[in-house]
Amino acid sequence: xxxxxxxxxxxxxxxxxxxxxxxxxxxxxxxxxxxxxxxxxxxxxxxxxxxxxxxxxxxxxxxxxxxxxxxxxxxxxxxxxxxxxxxxxxxxxxxxxxxxxxxxxxxxxxxxxxxxxxxxxxxxxxxxxxxxxxxxxxxxxxxxxxxxxxxxxxxxxxxxxxxxxxxxxxxxxxxxxxxxxxxxxxxxxxxxxxxxxxxxxxxxxxxxxxxxxxxxxxxxxxxxxxxxxxxxxxxxxxxxxxxxxxxxxxxxxxxxxxxxxxxxx
Numbered sequence: 050x051x052x053x054x055x056x057x058x059x060x061x062x063x064x065x066x067x068x069x070x071x072x073x074x075x076x077x078x079x080x081x082x083x084x085x086x087x088x089x090x091x092x093x094x095x096x097x098x099x100x101x102x103x104x105x106x107x108x109x110x111x112x113x114x115x116x117x118x119x120x121x122x123x124x125x126x127x128x129x130x131x132x133x134x135x136x137x138x139x140x141x142x143x144x145x146x147x148x149x150x151x152x153x154x155x156x157x158x159x160x161x162x163x164x165x166x167x168x169x170x171x172x173x174x175x176x177x178x179x180x181x182x183x184x185x186x187x188x189x190x191x192x193x194x195x196x197x198x199x200x201x202x203x204x205x206x207x208x209x210x211x212x213x214x215x216x217x218x219x220x221x222x223x224x225x226x227x228x229x230x231x232x233x234x235x236x237x238x239x240x241x242x243x244x245x246x247x248x249x250x251x252x253x254x255x256x257x258x259x260x261x262x263x264x265x266x267x268x269x270x271x272x273x274x275x276x277x278x279x280x281x282x283x284x285x286x287x288x289x290x291x292x293x294x295x296x297x298x299x300x301x302x303x304x305x306x307x308x309x310x311x312x313x314x
Contacts, residue, residue: 050108050115050123056133060124064102064134064146071200078149080202082212084141085111090212092117097148100124104131107142114143136204149202152221154193154230162257163190163236164306166299167227169264169274172198178209179296180263185213187303193220193260195227228277236260240278241298242270247281255306263299266292 053061066073068081079099082088091098100122103111108125115123126134134144159165166184171177171194184192194201201221207214222230231238239253240262262278264270275281284293284301293301 050103050125052105052125052127053102054127054130056130058130060100061102061126061130061134064144067146068134068136068204071203074149074200074202079146080149080207081204082145082147082207083135083137083143083204084208084212085114085143087207087212087215088114088143088145091145091147091215094215096150096215098145099148100146102126102131102134102144104128104135104142111143137208150219152194152201152219154220154222154226157191157193157218157220159234159236159258160190162310163259164255164257164303164310165189165191165193165236165260166303167193167195167231167260167262168299169224169262169270170196170198171295172265174199174203174205175209176295177201177203178206178211178214180299181206181210181214181217183296183300184303185210185216187300187307189217189303189307191218191220193222193227193230195222195224197221224271224273228273231260232277234258238262238274238277238279239302240264240270240274240281241284241302242275242278242281243283244275244281247283250282250284250302250305253280253282255309257310259306259310261299261302261306263295263302266295 074080082091098121102124105127166189237259
C-alpha cells in the first residue's frame, strides 16, 4: 500500500477534482465514493473500483475490503492529507474512485411485470439520493431519469442515498426518448399530476408493467408527460399545503404500488 502525505500528490489532486467537478467525472468516466457502507453497496451493484484511499491509522478496520480489492491501487493517506480530500468531515476513513456505468435505456433489463420510477428533470442531488433510498426500500425494479439537470454521480446524491443509488438499474435519456421507450415496452404510464382527470392514488390498481412518473416540486410534469399519461394520480392534502416533498410523494406512490402488485401476484 503506497503512502501519501502531501495533498499536492497527483492521485489526491485527481480525487479532489473528481469530487468537485462534474465535467471531470464525465470526461474520465470516473467518480468518487466516500464511506464503507456506500462502497460495499457499489460492489454489490457491480461497479468497478479503480483505486482506494484509507486514512492512516484506520487500515486494520478495512482489512477485509482491502483483501477483496487486492488488485486495485491502494493508498494509505496521512491524516492531514485525508482531511483535504474528505467531504464528510472525518466521519468516514475510506474513499474510492470508481468507474461510471453507461445508463442507456437499452441497457435496462425490465421485467414483464416490472414496476419502475421515472423522475423528470430532477435538480437537487439530495432529492435524487432520497428518491433512490426509498425506491430501493420499496423494491422498485429500476429508475429512469428523464431530462436530467444534475450529474448522476454527484457526491451529494451518493451520500443522501446511503449508497442505494448503486443498487438499482438506471436509465438516463431525454423525456421524448423515455416516453417512446416505455410505449415500446408496453408500460402503463401513471403520472403524479394535478389534472382534472386525476384519481386518488389508492383508487388505482397499479397493473404491471407500470412506470410511476414524478415531476419537480416547483413546476410538476411537462406537457409531453401529461399527454403520454395513461392515468393521472393525485395525493390529497390539506388546503393549507401547496405541495409535498418530491421524495415523500414518490415514497407514498411507490409503497402503494408495491403493496398492490404483491397482492396481485
